[in-house]
Amino acid sequence: MAPNSIHWFRKGLRLHDNPALQEAVRGAGTIRCVYFLDPWFAGSSNLGVNRWRFLLQCLDDLDSNLRKLNSRLFVIRGQPANVFPRLFKEWEISRLTFEYDSEPFGKERDAAIKKLAMEAGVEVIIKISHTLYNLDKIIELNGGQPPLTYKRFQTLISRMDPPEMPVETLSSAFMGCCITPVSEDHSEKYGVPSLEELGFDTEGLPSAVWPGGETEALTRIERHLERKAWVANFERPRMNANSLLASPTGLSPYLRFGCLSCRLFYFKLTDLYRKVKKTSTPPLSLYGQLLWREFFYTAATTNPRFDKMEGNPICVRIPWDKNPEALAKWAEAKTGFPWIDAIMTQLRQEGWIHHLARHAVACFLTRGDLWISWEEGMKVFEELLLDADWSVNAGSWMWLSCSSFFQQFFHCYCPVGFGRRTDPNGDFIRRYLPVLRGFPAKYIYDPWNAPDSVQAAAKCIIGVHYPKPMVNHAEASRLNIERMKQIYQQLSRYRGLGQVLAISEALMLDEKAWLTLSCSSPVTPHQLTLGIAHSDLWLVCSWLAMETQFMKPQIHSACADAASRDSLEIYSE
Amino acid sequence: MKSIFSPTQSRAKRQRTGQGVSASQSHVPDWGSLPHHIVLHIFQYLSLVDRARASSVCRCWNDVFHIPELWRRFEFELNQPATSYLRSTHPDLIQQIIKRHAQHLQYVSFKVDSCTESAEAACNILSQLVNCTIKTLGLISTARPSFMNVSQSHFVSALTVVFVNSKSLSSIKIDDTPVDDPSLKVLVANNSDTLKLLKMSSCPHVSPAGILCVADQCHGLRELALNYHLLSDELLLALSSEKHVHLEHLRIDVVSENPGQTQFHSIKKSSWDALIRHSPQVNIVMYFFLYEEEFEPFFCDETPVTHLYFGRAVSKDMLGRIGLNCPRLVELVVCANGLEPLDEELIRIAERCKSLTAIGLGECEVTCSGFMEFVKMCGGRLSQLSIMEEVLIPDNSYSMEQIHSEVSKHLGRIWFPDMMPTW
Numbered sequence: 001m002a003p004n005s006i007h008w009f010r011k012g013l014r015l016h017d018n019p020a021l022q023e024a025v026r027g028a029g030t031i032r033c034v035y036f037l038d039p040w041f042a043g044s045s046n047l048g049v050n051r052w053r054f055l056l057q058c059l060d061d062l063d064s065n066l067r068k069l070n071s072r073l074f075v076i077r078g079q080p081a082n083v084f085p086r087l088f089k090e091w092e093i094s095r096l097t098f099e100y101d102s103e104p105f106g107k108e109r110d111a112a113i114k115k116l117a118m119e120a121g122v123e124v125i126i127k128i129s130h131t132l133y134n135l136d137k138i139i140e141l142n143g144g145q146p147p148l149t150y151k152r153f154q155t156l157i158s159r160m161d162p163p164e165m166p167v168e169t170l171s172s173a174f175m176g177c178c179i180t181p182v183s184e185d186h187s188e189k190y191g192v193p194s195l196e197e198l199g200f201d202t203e204g205l206p207s208a209v210w211p212g213g214e215t216e217a218l219t220r221i222e223r224h225l226e227r228k229a230w231v232a233n234f235e236r237p238r239m240n241a242n243s244l245l246a247s248p249t250g251l252s253p254y255l256r257f258g259c260l261s262c263r264l265f266y267f268k269l270t271d272l273y274r275k276v277k278k279t280s281t282p283p284l285s286l287y288g289q290l291l292w293r294e295f296f297y298t299a300a301t302t303n304p305r306f307d308k309m310e311g312n313p314i315c316v317r318i319p320w321d322k323n324p325e326a327l328a329k330w331a332e333a334k335t336g337f338p339w340i341d342a343i344m345t346q347l348r349q350e351g352w353i354h355h356l357a358r359h360a361v362a363c364f365l366t367r368g369d370l371w372i373s374w375e376e377g378m379k380v381f382e383e384l385l386l387d388a389d390w391s392v393n394a395g396s397w398m399w400l401s402c403s404s405f406f407q408q409f410f411h412c413y414c415p416v417g418f419g420r421r422t423d424p425n426g427d428f429i430r431r432y433l434p435v436l437r438g439f440p441a442k443y444i445y446d447p448w449n450a451p452d453s454v455q456a457a458a459k460c461i462i463g464v465h466y467p468k469p470m471v472n473h474a475e476a477s478r479l480n481i482e483r484m485k486q487i488y489q490q491l492s493r494y495r496g497l498g499q500v501l502a503i504s505e506a507l508m509l510d511e512k513a514w515l516t517l518s519c520s521s522p523v524t525p526h527q528l529t530l531g532i533a534h535s536d537l538w539l540v541c542s543w544l545a546m547e548t549q550f551m552k553p554q555i556h557s558a559c560a561d562a563a564s565r566d567s568l569e570i571y572s573e
Numbered sequence: 574m575k576s577i578f579s580p581t582q583s584r585a586k587r588q589r590t591g592q593g594v595s596a597s598q599s600h601v602p603d604w605g606s607l608p609h610h611i612v613l614h615i616f617q618y619l620s621l622v623d624r625a626r627a628s629s630v631c632r633c634w635n636d637v638f639h640i641p642e643l644w645r646r647f648e649f650e651l652n653q654p655a656t657s658y659l660r661s662t663h664p665d666l667i668q669q670i671i672k673r674h675a676q677h678l679q680y681v682s683f684k685v686d687s688c689t690e691s692a693e694a695a696c697n698i699l700s701q702l703v704n705c706t707i708k709t710l711g712l713i714s715t716a717r718p719s720f721m722n723v724s725q726s727h728f729v730s731a732l733t734v735v736f737v738n739s740k741s742l743s744s745i746k747i748d749d750t751p752v753d754d755p756s757l758k759v760l761v762a763n764n765s766d767t768l769k770l771l772k773m774s775s776c777p778h779v780s781p782a783g784i785l786c787v788a789d790q791c792h793g794l795r796e797l798a799l800n801y802h803l804l805s806d807e808l809l810l811a812l813s814s815e816k817h818v819h820l821e822h823l824r825i826d827v828v829s830e831n832p833g834q835t836q837f838h839s840i841k842k843s844s845w846d847a848l849i850r851h852s853p854q855v856n857i858v859m860y861f862f863l864y865e866e867e868f869e870p871f872f873c874d875e876t877p878v879t880h881l882y883f884g885r886a887v888s889k890d891m892l893g894r895i896g897l898n899c900p901r902l903v904e905l906v907v908c909a910n911g912l913e914p915l916d917e918e919l920i921r922i923a924e925r926c927k928s929l930t931a932i933g934l935g936e937c938e939v940t941c942s943g944f945m946e947f948v949k950m951c952g953g954r955l956s957q958l959s960i961m962e963e964v965l966i967p968d969n970s971y972s973m974e975q976i977h978s979e980v981s982k983h984l985g986r987i988w989f990p991d992m993m994p995t996w
Contacts, residue, residue: 150992151987151989151992239963252996283973283974285973285974288995289995289996292994292995292996293996296994309658310658317659319652319657319658319659319684319686319715319716320657320658320716321656321657321686321687321716321717322655322656322657322658323656323687355993355994355995355996359993371716371717373658387996392996395994396994396996399993399994400993400994410882410906410908410933410935410959411908411909411933411935411936411961412884412908412935413936414885414886414908414909417885417886417909418909418936421886421909421911421912421936448831449831449832472830473885474828474829474830474862474863474884474885475775475828475830475862477862477884477885478774478775478826478828478860478862478884479717479718479749479775481860481882481884482748482774483715483716486713486715
C-alpha cells in the first residue's frame with residue numbers, strides 16, 4: 001500500500017531544493033505538509049512582530065504554492081511531541097520526513113520525535129539541505145572538533161567536495177498520483193493564522209520592508225545576480241551610505257527561514273561567476289555570506305551551551321557588567337549617540353541592519369562602551385533581527401565581543417566617527433531619527449557638541465528632546481581596552497580544552513605539539529608571542545605583553561574555577 | 574612535571590620514619606605522614622578550594638594549609654550579584670585571611686565590579702592590613718571604575734594604611750582611583766627605596782607636582798603609567814637623573830572628553846633626549862583617545878615613542894608626521910583614519926621606522942599595490958600584521974586573492990587579513 005506521508009516544515013520553508021519533501025512525495029499515496037506553531041500566542045515568546053509577520057508570510061506563501069499543486073499547508077497548534085502520535089493515527093501515517101536541523105536543541109527534539117515515530121511504525125527520512133555541507137563531515141575532517149577560526153574553516157572547506165546540487169522543485173509531475181486530502185474546514189482547522197490572531201495589535205503597523213516567502217526569495221535572488229552580473233565585480237562591495245538601507249536584493253532573512261535554498265544560491269553564484277569571468281574556479285570569498293553562516297552552524301552543532309558564557313568551552317569568561325538601565329537605553333535607541341540610535345531604530349522598525357551596523361552596535365554594547373554581556377545583545381537581536389537564528393546570532397555576538405574565535409580586538413568602532421565616515425551627510429540618521437533632522441552634517445553625529453544656537457535652530461535641545469550621550473566614549477573605550485588586556489593576559493596562562501584547540505589552530509601547530517609546549521613549562525606571554533611569530537593571528541600582541549611586568553608574581557584566584565587552576569610561577573623572583 | 578620523589582626514595586623515607594607497615598605488607602604510601610615541606614610543595618600546585626578541602630583531611634595537612642608560604646599572594650574578588658556574573662570571595666574566607674594571614678600577605682590584588690559597595694569593601698580590607706609587608710598591590714576594577722565612587726577620604730585613608738605599614742612596596746597598580754598628591758607623598762615617605770612600578774592612569778586628583786615628587790624620591794622606579802597631563806619636562810628630567818635607575822617602561826594615556834576642551838602642552842625635545850640618553854632601552858607606550866583635530870601639539874619633533882595606539886581616528890597628516898619623527902617605533906595600531914589611501918604614509922613608516930615589528934590597521938584605506946610595497950620593505954621584520962579586510966582596496970595590479978598569496982610569500986607564512994562576519 002502506498003504510504004501516507006507527513007512532511008514536517010520547520011525551517012526549509014520552500015518547495016524548491018527540498019529533498020526531504022521529495023522523499024515524502026516519492027511513491028506516496030497522500031502527502032500532508034505540516035508546520036507547528038507553538039506558542040500559539042506570540043506574547044509568550046521573545047520574538048517581535050517583524051519576525052512573526054515574516055514567518056506568517058512564509059507560511060502563507062507555502063500554502064499558496066501548495067494550492068497550485070492541489071495541496072495545502074497544515075498549520076497545527078501545539079508541540080510536535082504531543083501532537084504527532086494523534087496525527088500518525090488519524091492520518092494513518094507510515095512516513096515522516098523533515099530537513100535536518102543541526103542545532104543542538106533541534107537534534108534533541110528530532111531524536112525524540114524519531115523515537116516516537118519508530119514506535120508508531122513510521123519510517124523517518126531526514127535530509128540535509130539547510131546547510132551547504134554535512135557539518136559532521138567538516139568536524140570529522142578537523143579531528144572531531146569544529147574549527148574555531150574562520151581561516152581554518154575555509155581550509156577545510158577547500159579540501160572537501162563541493163556541496164550537492166539542489167534538487168528540482170516539487171511539481172505536479174513529480175507528485176504524480178500523490179494527493180493531499182483537504183477537508184471543507186481546512187482553513188479553520190489548519191489555516192495560517194493572522195498577526196491579530198496571535199495577539200498583535202496591527203493598527204498603524206507599517207508594511208513589511210522584508211516580505212516573507214519563497215516566491216519573494218526567488219525573485220530577489222534573480223535581482224541579486226542581475227546586479228552582480230551588471231557590476232561584473234565579485235569583490236566585496238564597498239560600503240557607502242546606501243548600503244545601510246534595506247536592499248531589494250538582500251537575501252539573509254530568506255536564507256535563515258529557508259525560503260531560499262543556500263545550495264541554490266551557491267550554484268547560481270558559481271554559474272554566474274564562470275559566465276562573467278570565463279574561468280572555472282571561483283574564489284572562496286565569492287560565497288562569503290554563505291560560508292560565515294556555515295561556519296557558525298558548524299561551531300554550534302555539538303555545543304548546547306553555545307549561546308552562553310558560563311559552561312561554554314569556547315567562550316572566554318569576561319567580567320561583564322550587569323546594568324539593566326544601560327541595556328534598555330541601548331535596546332530602545334536612547335543612547336544619545338545618533339549613529340547607534342538610528343541603527344537600533346532601523347532594526348526595530350524593519351528587522352534588518354547592515355552587517356557593519358551590527359558590528360557598530362555590538363561593539364558599543366560589549367567591549368567598546370557599555371561593557372554589557374553579549375548574551376543580552378544576542379537576546380535583543382533574537383527578538384528583532386529577521387535573519388538571526390540561534391547558531392549565527394550567538395556565534396556572531398561572541399565574535400564581535402571578542403569572547404571567542406580568537407578575534408583580535410585592537411579595533412574599536414567609534415560611535416561618532418564610524419558613522420560619519422560611512423555617511424558623511426547624515427541622511428541615515430535623519431531618516432530614522434527625525435527629531436535630529438534639523439542638525440547640519442557637522443554636528444549630526446555628535447549633537448551634544450553643537451552650540452546652543454545650532455540646537456535651537458534645529459528645534460532639538462540635547463538633554464531635552466534627545467538624550468545626552470550615555471557614556472564618554474574616549475574614557476569608556478580606554479577603560480575597556482584595559483579590561484580586555486587583563487583578560488587576555490590571564491588567558492595566555494589558561495589551558496582549558498576549548499582554548500587549547502583554538503590556540504593550536506591559530507598557531508597552525510598540531511594539538512600534540514601545543515599540549516607538550518604548554519605542559520612542560522608555564523607558557524609566558526613572551527613565549528606565546530614567539531609562538532605566534534609565524535601565525536597571522538594577533539593573539540597576545542606584544543603591545544599587550546608589554547604591560548605584563550606588573551603581573552609578576554602569579555596571583556591566585558580565590559574563586560575555585562577549574563579553568564583557572566593554575567598555580568605556576570610565570571616570573572621567577 | 575618531574576616526580577616529587579622516586580619510589581625507592583619513598584620506601585626509604587618510610588623506613589627512616591619508622592612507619593610500622595613494612596614494604597612487603599603495603600604498597601600504599603602513608604600520605605598523612607609526609608613531611609611538611611613535601612605537602613607544601615604539592616599544595617602549591619592546588620587551587621585554593623582544593624587546598625582547603627585537603628586541609629580537612631588531617632591535622633598535618635591542616636597545619637600545612639596555614640603555613641605562611643601559601644598565603645603570600647591573594648586576589649580578593651568583590652562582586653555583587655546585581656552587578657556581576659562572577660562570584661565573590663567568601664566573606665568568611667576574607668575574615669580568616671585578615672585574622673590569621675594578614676601579616677603573611679605580600680602580593681595582593683583586589684578585583685571589584687562596578688558596584689560602589691564592592692570598592693568600599695576593598696577599602697575596608699585595605700584598612701585592616703596593618704601588620705603587613707606588602708610588596709605588590711593592585712586595585713583593579715573589572716567593569717566601571719567603582720573606586721572613583723568611594724568617598725575620597727575613605728579611599729585615601731585606606732590606601733595610606735598600606736603605604737605606611739608595608740614599607741617595602743615594590744609594585745602598585747592604582748589606575749582609575751581617587752588617589753591624590755598627599756597620598757603619593759605618604760607612599761614616597763615610606764617606600765622610596767623599594768618602589769619599582771607605579772601604574773596610575775586616569776587618576777584625576779593627582780597633579781604634575783604629585784608625580785614629580787615620586788620621580789624625585791623613588792630612584793628605583795622602572796615602570797610608570799600615567800596620563801598626559803601629568804607628564805612634564807621636569808618629570809622626564811627627574812627620571813633621568815644620575816641617581817635614577819634605567820627606566821624600562823613609560824606608559825602615557827592621552828584622553829580627551831570633547832574636542833577643544835583640553836589643551837595639551839608639548840614636551841621639549843631636550844627632555845625626551847635626556848630620557849633616552851639615560852635609559853636607551855626604555856619602552857614609551859602612548860595611547861591616544863583624541864579627536865582628529867586635537868593632535869597638533871604631538872609629534873612635531875622627534876619623539877622617542879616605541880608603541881603607539883590610536884583609539885579613535887588619526888589623520889593622514891599625523892601618520893605622515895609619525896613616519897618622520899618616530900624612529901624608535903616598534904608597534905603601531907590605528908583604529909581609524911579616513912577615506913584617503915595611506916600608501917605614502919605607510920611606505921614612509923616602513924622606510925624610517927626600522928624597528929617596527931607590529932602594525933594594526935582598522936578603518937583605513939590602503940591600495941593593494943601600496944600595501945604590497947609596504948610588505949616588501951618591512952614584511953621580514955613584522956611579527957604582527959593585522960589588517961582588517963575592509964582596509965585593502967583592490968586595484969589594477971592586485972586583487973584580494975593575489976594579495977593573500979603575495980603577502981604570504983613575502984612573510985614566509987600564511988597570511989590573511991582580519992575578517993569580520995558578514996551575514
